[in-house]
Amino acid sequence: MFHMGWFMGTGFGVYNWNQRWSGNVSQDVGNPQLFVDMATSLERAGFSYMMLEDSSVLPNVHRGTFESSVKNGGTIRFDPVPLIPFLTAATKHIGIVATISTSFYHPFMAARLFSTLDHVTNGRVGMNLVTSSNKSAMQNYGLKDLIPHDERYARANEWVDVVKALWDSWDEDAVLMDEVNGVFADHTKVHTVDFEGKYYRSRGPLNTIPGPQRHPVICQAGGSDVGREFGARNADTIIAAVKGVEEMKAYRDDVSERMIALGRDPKDVKVLFLISPVLADSKAEAEEKNAAMLKASAANIDAQVAGFSYFTSTDWSKYDYDAPFPDLSKNEGHQSTMNDFARSGATIREAVTNHRTQESVPLIGTPESIAEEMGEYMEYAGGDGFLIAKPVTRQNITEIADGLAPALRKRGLIRPSYEHSTFRDNLLAY
Ligand SMILES: Cc1cc2nc3c(=O)[nH]c(=O)nc-3n(C[C@H](O)[C@H](O)[C@H](O)COP(=O)(O)O)c2cc1C
Incomplete structure (x- = not known):
């Protein structure tokens, strides 16, 4: 069995504006309902998670104007985080991953926010960590210039250390909720963190209590050498856009080797590859x-x-x-x-x-033929699943959730139901 996810390529944004089958986009823009419908459909299909891309910039690099950014609405982004509780309130099992920039969020703010979300979602939230690669985005947050590529990852590694230390600032058994003796939590099991690093400082502890996952799931997509090292060190799931089944295999092997060198078990990271299947009634x-x-x-x-x-x-x-x-x-x-x-x-x-940039292998055919190919590719590559990278329209959602997913399930390739209550446990189950 492998995992399925959906990469929402323009996050909580505008999909396919002014195109056939895109629905009532004018009513859907900025409205959670389209994504709520998507979450319930993908849960019916047994998906492990939805991943919301994000960025903090309206680019005007191309031709020096905002035209390419706003003409089709493609770079409009609402903040994905407030959408999360809408999606988890309408579902019971699927995980929701939102993109967070390690360059812009202070680790304390991110640790507290995702600890809160872990409670609100009943243990079904994850963060996709990006370092942000855009100069204008850096300037939106008051930085003069882009932090150099490799330094962004050095900062990001330290960022993760602070966030995890804060999540661990309450011992597992700190919360007692002892109504008889009137003790909510044992103060001897709550600790300062006193993190003093090269880039970050944080005192701690968190003023939230640990959520059902304790550590929300960490997702990552960096493909460069330092990006892959960051993923192997910190991620629970990695999403990759490589070209062809040989590169898929090499990518999974590379992640595994890096993890072993870092003292981690390769089974603790699930590597999912981007695909964009084209489905119809005949080949x-x-x-x-x-x-x-x-x-x-x-x-x-x-x-x-x-x-x-x-x-x-x-x-x-x-x-x-x-x-x-x-x-x-x-x-x-x-x-x-x-x-x-x-x-x-x-x-x-x-x-x-x-080339459509968002697919590791081309998949064109009927639900049955594509399901068979996906099984073969996964068997060969040794990866852990696929991430659909198609625009979010109700037509695309139906084709995947009610066409492709049942064909995969009939072949025993995806889960028949969810076994666990948290996203982390369902992700690491196989
Ligand atoms: C599937 C996928 C999703 C990504 N999502 C985001 C995103 O939401 N926001 C962002 O700023 N970068 C995103 N990226 C970019 C990566 O974080 C990373 O910068 C990129 O893959 C280049 O790798 P490198 O940073 O190691 O050079 C994504 C990349 C991939 C392949």
Whole structure:
């Protein structure tokens, strides 16, 4: 059996504005209901978690204007954290992961917030840790410039140490709730943390009590060397966008080797790979649907390239779209994503038109054929599951939750039901 998750690529934002099948977007924007419907559907489908991407910037790097950011609504983001209780109030089992920047949240604030959420959600919350790769986002928080890539990860490692120390500032048996003797908690089992690091200081203890998970789940997606090391050291689940089944296998093996070197058991991290399946009633129909999608994205190339401008804080409109990918391997933003394209030798136009960036293996067919392929890929790669990376529309949700998931379940590839009450326990169950 493997895990299924959904990567919500524009977080608590706008999906497919002004497109067929996107529903009443004007009523859904900023409204929890679409995502509540999604959570109940994915729980019916046995999904382990939903992951809400996030960023804190409205980019204007591409062509030096906000046009590509706001014209299609694609970079609008509401804060994902307030959405979490709506999703968990409507469900009983599925985990909800929201993205948190280690560069912007003080560790005490994050530890307290997620300890609170652990209670509110009854043990079903997780945080996706990112270091934030955008200069304008840094400036929104008052920093002058981007913190260099590797230093962001050095800070992030220390950040996690402070957060975990704060979560552990109350011993397991500190809370007594002894009504007979009138003792809520034993004060001898609550400790200061007195963390003094290179980047952070925190006194502690937390003024919350430990939640059902004690340590909410940590998710991570960094693909560079230091990013992978960070994931192997700190994460409970890693999400990866690599190219092809060989790279999937190599990625899982790499995470396992790093974990062993760090004294962790590789089974304690679940590695999920991004996929974007194209489903239809027949293989031919699915191929047709895929061709139409690629044609639509080719017709809108500038909007796609604007995404690269954002990832690298570099205006890509100045490049020739028919020349090979520029070498931006040393950019201080998303290194691994750009390296993958540069290595492939593709031109910018080819990269945009032939590859959907958010899939590790292409899956085009019927629910049954795709379920079979997913089983084979997972068996070979040795990973722990897949993360759907499709726009959040009710049509896409139905295709996955009521088409693909039952086909996977019939083959015994995904869980028939949830065994445990917390997200952490359900994630680590297999
Ligand atoms: C599936 C996936 C989801 C990601 N989600 C976010 C996100 O929500 N916010 C963000 O700032 N970065 C996000 N990233 C970027 C990563 O945190 C990371 O910066 C990127 O993969 C490049 O790796 P590196 O930082 O190790 O160079 C995501 C990356 C992947 C592959």
